Amino acid sequence: MILGIGTDLANIERIQRTLDRFGDRFRNRVFTEVEQRKAEHRRDAAGTYAKRWAAKEACSKALGTGLRMGIAWKDMAVSNLRTGQPVMHVTGWAAERLRKMTPPGHEAVIHVTLTDDHPWAQAFVLIEARPVAANPADLPAGT
Numbered sequence: 360m361i362l363g364i365g366t367d368l369a370n371i372e373r374i375q376r377t378l379d380r381f382g383d384r385f386r387n388r389v390f391t392e393v394e395q396r397k398a399e400h401r402r403d404a405a406g407t408y409a410k411r412w413a414a415k416e417a418c419s420k421a422l423g424t425g426l427r428m429g430i431a432w433k434d435m436a437v438s439n440l441r442t443g444q445p446v447m448h449v450t451g452w453a454a455e456r457l458r459k460m461t462p463p464g465h466e467a468v469i470h471v472t473l474t475d476d477h478p479w480a481q482a483f484v485l486i487e488a489r490p491v492a493a494n495p496a497d498l499p500a501g502t
């Protein structure tokens with residue numbers, strides 16, 4: 360079952376201006392080391408940050424909280440599989456919120472997809488609850 364969806368559109372030029380103005384203070388407050396490493400190794404660092412900014416906003420919407428003052432942005436973090444596919448990890452308050460919205464007997468799976476086309480970066484996040492098989496014998500044949 361679907362527990363939540365969220366979307367966000369971020370302006371890459373606005374993110375660039377914020378990077379220019381606040382530098383590491385902005386980087387370190389919002390982005391994890393993994394996110395920073397990914398962005399800083401790219402020609403389009405601002406575009407890479409903007410996608411991850413959009414992902415965090417979209418995730419907060421899917422969690423139903425939105426972005427309140429004082430929330431820890433780094434508790435919603437994007438990394439990439441070897442194929443390039445993005446993955447969202449939640450920790451701290453976001454993990455706690457996810458735990459509370461997940462029905463008993465289920466596990467939550469977060470899906471995220473990113474795209475950018477200058478000057479826009481976009482993210483969608485979908486949170487799915489999957490039943491957890493209490494007993495391996497309950498699993499469908501062939502799994």
Ligand SMILES: CC(C)(COP(=O)(O)OP(=O)(O)OC[C@H]1O[C@@H](n2cnc3c(N)ncnc32)[C@H](O)[C@@H]1OP(=O)(O)O)[C@@H](O)C(=O)NCCC(=O)NCCS
Pocket residue numbers: 407410439441442443444445472473474475476
């Ligand atoms: C995935 C692909 C369609 C992205 O299209 P694009 O027009 O270049 O870029 P977009 O701006 O639309 O999207 C970029 C985002 O797609 C996502 N993405 C990349 N690879 C992905 C994949 N395999 N599955 C799902 N999402 C993927 C990433 O989040 C990426 O942003 P990020 O690298 O900052 O996290 C394109 O890169 C592609 O077809 N790649 C072929 C697969 C490939 O080259 N694999 C190499 C490793 S095996």
